Amino acid sequence: MGEKSKSTGEAGETVAKKFLEKLGWNNLLEGYDIKCLHSAEHRINQSKRRTHGLDFFASYESPLINHRLDCIPVSMKYRKEYPKKNPTAEFKDFIIDISGAKECLKYNNIANLKKTKSIKQKKFSGVILWLAYNEDQETDIIERITDFRSTETFDNNYGTVYLVDNKRANFILGIFDFLKSGYSDYQHEFFYPKTSYQLNQDITTVRSSGEILPLQFINSSVIPIKLIKEQKSDSEEILVLFSITRFDRDHFTRFVGMSYSLTVGWGNKIIFCFPDYHKLTHEHSISEVLHSFEDQKYANKIEVRKFSFGDFRKLED
Structure with a gap:
């Protein structure tokens, strides 16, 4: 049992590291124990806590909010299966653990390793990767977590913690x-929509795309990608919007409106990707929505494609 537990843990660490690096979260710190500064409040059962174990720690300058460093402790929970009953109880244990670590991390030296004049604030947020390797690729544990209430210590405030389950991880890998498979000759970047935080910022410092997936998108139902191909006369730029949800006419209509606002001034082509898209099933709905769109020049740029969810288990090796 001990050897199996060890091998499962090692496989989980490998999956987590490869997954996070795909997000552009490079130069990860792995396997750190940091001193607990609130040993009584963060106690384990009845014993005072001495340290917090960090599976991974990532930090990067936010591409969405200028002058901010995002500091992210990551906890990997690699299991054979999800709980059959009451996953909320187990999730509560996970979130209490990472939130205590996050609280003490603020005063640890590893949170101060990146120092640049451009950084004026730090934001600490946690990520829990809760993956079950014997479950379906699209198993959604998040929808089963209900009635979660904070009744513990830490000033009754866990702060921001993001949960990534099978469905969210395999969505991103897909x-x-x-x-x-289809655009290997293009440069791929995550597209960064403008935010209210950038209204008063120097426009020359605002990035529209980059290699880092912002933490705020890690469990989003829509992820935008910018494809770029440099050519002799000009560059080709494509916006690809991936949806975790299945095709729906109303959802597609909102997609078209969203993409229109995102691609003002650029975009040779717009591609919408759905996990269940089937031309014969959906082509009439798509044609009717595009036919009703006022800007027909823009509507003619739109394509709809199918994509498949990935499989995080392939990252074990």
């Missing part, structure tokens, strides 16, 4: 598989 994006990379799609781009690799």
